[in-house]
Amino acid sequence: MAVPQIALMNGTREPMTIPQLGLGTARMSDEDTQQLVRVAFDVGYRSIDTAASYENEVGVGRGFRDSGLAREQAFISTKLRGSEQGFDSAKKALDASLDRLGVDYVDLYLIHWPLPRLGKYIESWNAMEELLAEGKTRAIGVSNFMAEHLERLAQNSSTVPAVNQIELHPREPQRLQRADDAARGIVTEAWSPLGNAGDLLQEPALRKIAEKYQKSPVQVVLRWHMQQGIVTFPKASTRARLEQNLEVFDFELGPDDLAAISSLENGWRVNGQDPRHYEEF
Ligand SMILES: NC(=O)c1ccc[n+]([C@@H]2O[C@H](COP(=O)([O-])OP(=O)(O)OC[C@H]3O[C@@H](n4cnc5c(N)ncnc54)[C@H](OP(=O)(O)O)[C@@H]3O)[C@@H](O)[C@H]2O)c1
Incomplete structure (x- = not known):
């Protein structure tokens, strides 16, 4: 069943969409990532989330090339790590990510963490605006930003982030941050959508x-994300799990189910x- 597309409203060069469900790749080696990304594309995934700090962009790029898909058929996101925040270093960092991925552009480039103590996310954002204009990324966004960080960005830039990628699962549904993102026209992406199992x-x-719908608890949680319009990318390490995680478009949670999950x-x-x-560099 086709994965829905979600429109990205801002921080893009042209109208564009992102598949609502993709594959996350944190904590995997290049070799494992290459294999898994290849299988993911094979079973129907089109969106891959990586980051410079995952140190597996080479694997993502190889897995993509192994798939034989055309570049425009895949949606590839990566992120600027904390140690490379700053105007000049952010510009160089995307070039290095593109080299590792072996592509001419990414679809989405995110500031991985705001790191307010470092005080460099505004200049990093300004560099990302240039990278967007240069066509090295089709959209720019942020990750782990709170309302105060988004507000500071808004006061210093007219480019609204296309997405804010935050920790989001039934344990921490992030109601307030989602409302703040939506009010700014920012699409919320969920990381660790399964609460990291x-x-x-x-x-x-x-x-x-799960029993009621003859699905697994994982599928119920992913369906909960889908019904709320959240974009996400669970990580899974086998073909069977990758397939299972895509099979969430043939049932509908009712109000009682949603209340029980709340x-x-x-x-x-x-x-x-x-x-x-939290800080990481
Ligand atoms: N922006 C950020 O700061 C940030 C932070 C953390 C994560 N992320 C992104 O979010 C992605 C997802 O988050 P995550 O990897 O932390 O956790 P997650 O997707 O919530 O959970 C992954 C865990 O769920 C298990 N799992 C997946 N499908 C399953 C299934 N069908 N049945 C049973 N178990 C299943 C996986 O097991 P196996 O792997 O053993 O199959 C793995 O242990 C990351 O990979 C990364 O791309 C971003």
Whole structure:
């Protein structure tokens, strides 16, 4: 079944869309990434999320080339790491990512973390605006930005981020940040959409819903994302799981299901990666 496309409204050079469901690649070697990306394209994925800091852009590029797809058939996102924030370094960083990926442009380039203590996200954003104008990326966006960071960007730039990629799953549904993103015309992307396969997936409420629709708890959580218009890219390491995670467009959660999933919220975050405190470079 076809993955829906979501329109990106801002920070783009031309009207464009992103597949609502893609593949995440964190914590995988180049070799494993190459193999997995190849399989993902084979079973129907068209969107891949990577980052300079994952150190597997080479694998993403090789997996894409192995797929035999044309460049415009794939949506490739990567991210600017903290140690490369700054105007000149951000411009060089995308060139290096393009070299590793072996492509002329990416579809989406994100500031990975705001790192407010570093104080460089505005100049990094200004560099990304130039990279957008130069056609090295089709859209620019941010990740892990809170309302205060987005507001500072808005005061210093007329380019609105196309997306804000944040931690988002039933444990931490990010209602306020999603509302803030939407009010600014920013599409919210969910990272760790499955809560990184923590105890969330063992919840009896999810299992009950899964049984009702003859789906798995993972599929129920992904369907919850899809019904809210969230863009996401669960990571999975086998062909069977990749296929299963795409099979979420043939059932519909009802209001009772959605209410039961809402009750799972407890503010838990993967590895405590709260952008208020968390830094990585
Ligand atoms: N912007 C950021 O700061 C940031 C931070 C973290 C992550 N991300 C992005 O978000 C992506 C996804 O997040 P994530 O990798 O942390 O976690 P996730 O997608 O929430 O969960 C991945 C886990 O779920 C398991 N899983 C996937 N499909 C399954 C299925 N059908 N049945 C059972 N288990 C299944 C995977 O197992 P196996 O792998 O063993 O199959 C893996 O352990 C990352 O890969 C990365 O691209 C971005």
